[in-house]
Amino acid sequence: MLHSLKIVAVAGLGLIGLSAPAVAAEAKLPNQIAWTAYDTGSAGYNQSVAIGSALKTVLGVNLRVLPGKNDVARTEPLRQGKVEFSATGVGGSFMAQEGAFEFGKKGWGPQAVRVLLANNGGDINLAVGVAGDIGVKEYRDLKGKRVAWVKGAPALNINTTAYLAYGGLTWDDVKKVEFGGFGDSWKGLINNQVDAAFASTNSGMAYEAAASPRGLVWPKVHKGDKDGIARMREIAPFFAPNTATVGANIDGGQSYEGAGYAYPVLIAMDNQNPDLVYNMTKAMVELFEQYNGKAPGIGGWALGAQDFEWVVPFHEGAIRYFKEKGVWNAVAQANNDRLLGRQKLLTAAWTAFNAKAVSEDAWDDAWTEARRKALADGGFKAGF
Numbered sequence: 431m432l433h434s435l436k437i438v439a440v441a442g443l444g445l446i447g448l449s450a451p452a453v454a455a456e457a458k459l460p461n462q463i464a465w466t467a468y469d470t471g472s473a474g475y476n477q478s479v480a481i482g483s484a485l486k487t488v489l490g491v492n493l494r495v496l497p498g499k500n501d502v503a504r505t506e507p508l509r510q511g512k513v514e515f516s517a518t519g520v521g522g523s524f525m526a527q528e529g530a531f532e533f534g535k536k537g538w539g540p541q542a543v544r545v546l547l548a549n550n551g552g553d554i555n556l557a558v559g560v561a562g563d564i565g566v567k568e569y570r571d572l573k574g575k576r577v578a579w580v581k582g583a584p585a586l587n588i589n590t591t592a593y594l595a596y597g598g599l600t601w602d603d604v605k606k607v608e609f610g611g612f613g614d615s616w617k618g619l620i621n622n623q624v625d626a627a628f629a630s631t632n633s634g635m636a637y638e639a640a641a642s643p644r645g646l647v648w649p650k651v652h653k654g655d656k657d658g659i660a661r662m663r664e665i666a667p668f669f670a671p672n673t674a675t676v677g678a679n680i681d682g683g684q685s686y687e688g689a690g691y692a693y694p695v696l697i698a699m700d701n702q703n704p705d706l707v708y709n710m711t712k713a714m715v716e717l718f719e720q721y722n723g724k725a726p727g728i729g730g731w732a733l734g735a736q737d738f739e740w741v742v743p744f745h746e747g748a749i750r751y752f753k754e755k756g757v758w759n760a761v762a763q764a765n766n767d768r769l770l771g772r773q774k775l776l777t778a779a780w781t782a783f784n785a786k787a788v789s790e791d792a793w794d795d796a797w798t799e800a801r802r803k804a805l806a807d808g809g810f811k812a813g814f
Contacts, residue, residue: 465515480724544745548692551730555688562645569597578615631677707747738762779804
């Protein structure tokens with residue numbers, strides 16, 4: 431909600447000299463831009479600060495960052511037009527598009543969000559970590575083991591479900607252990623209450639688990655296992671194989687072949703001014719060398735790291751810039767058109783659903799069923 435937001439001005443941290451690309455100066459942006467991001471201290475917030483510094487010192491543009499504690503808090507100002515953009519994650523982008531979980535509540539529904547750029551950095555993975563004292567080497571070895579389920583955290587649980595699917599397993603194949611929060615699930619792993627839990631490889635709790643008597647292992651997601659990866663993406667299509675170099679039992683040693691997804695993702699609403707989106711995209715790309723290295727994991731904003739066949743459509747203003755750079759092709763356009771069709775279908779399904787008399791108690795289950803049916807009827811995979 432809006433009351434959980436704080437407005438922070440990002441000031442320039444020093445002058446960038448004539449090395450700034452001349453083309454960046456051609457990006458026509460207003461003197462002040464605002465976007466939402468994850469809360470203060472997060473990777474998304476820190477990267478926004480670094481990007482804001484480059485915008486200020488090279489273009490004289492002030493970036494205001496509004497930190498929000500959850501996906502709804504970050505998306506509310508965006509849809510109200512109080513900010514132009516949001517540096518969010520899969521919750522505020524893919525889940526918002528789908529009208530899923532928090533975005534399936536009354537007053538929300540599927541959101542017409544559009545991508546400008548995404549950070550596909552790859553320094554970390556988002557994975558299911560496993561206690562090192564139970565002999566698990568592959569995710570299929572989790573059969574019969576205790577796996578954490580975090581109450582009220584659907585994104586975490588979907589991600590865990592996807593990793594089980596990679597190993598050819600479902601929740602029926604493991605012992606589900608419920609916890610009240612993310613931290614509790616990892617304390618449970620350390621205290622031998624559970625054997626596996628989901629986190630980013632650089633999570634503080636993962637480091638604690640690695641240092642505990644039980645130890646910690648990250649089973650591999652083998653890039654050559656196409657069937658396993660297909661099962662994973664059936665549940666969570668935003669995942670992609672990735673090699674991490676940062677995290678517990680990874681830092682300074684052998685890299686970890688696992689999976690991850692884009693974070694942060696810079697989005698706008700579909701009705702945002704295409705010229706503004708074009709110039710924001712241009713500034714992000716052309717100023718990349720000015721902010722690269724200024725925050726952990728920021729390198730994934732590079733133009734060459736972009737995935738133009740992701741699960742959320744790109745904004746027409748961003749596409750115009752990508753075409754100028756020669757990186758947008760017919761395959762990317764076909765994927766974008768398909769995703770626009772998916773959003774249109776979801777919006778129609780939501781409108782039809784809201785026209786029915788559905789009690790508040792039955793709302794979540796009824797909308798989930800209606801969403802899945804609409805997507806199936808339209809030839810799309812629901813995923814969850």
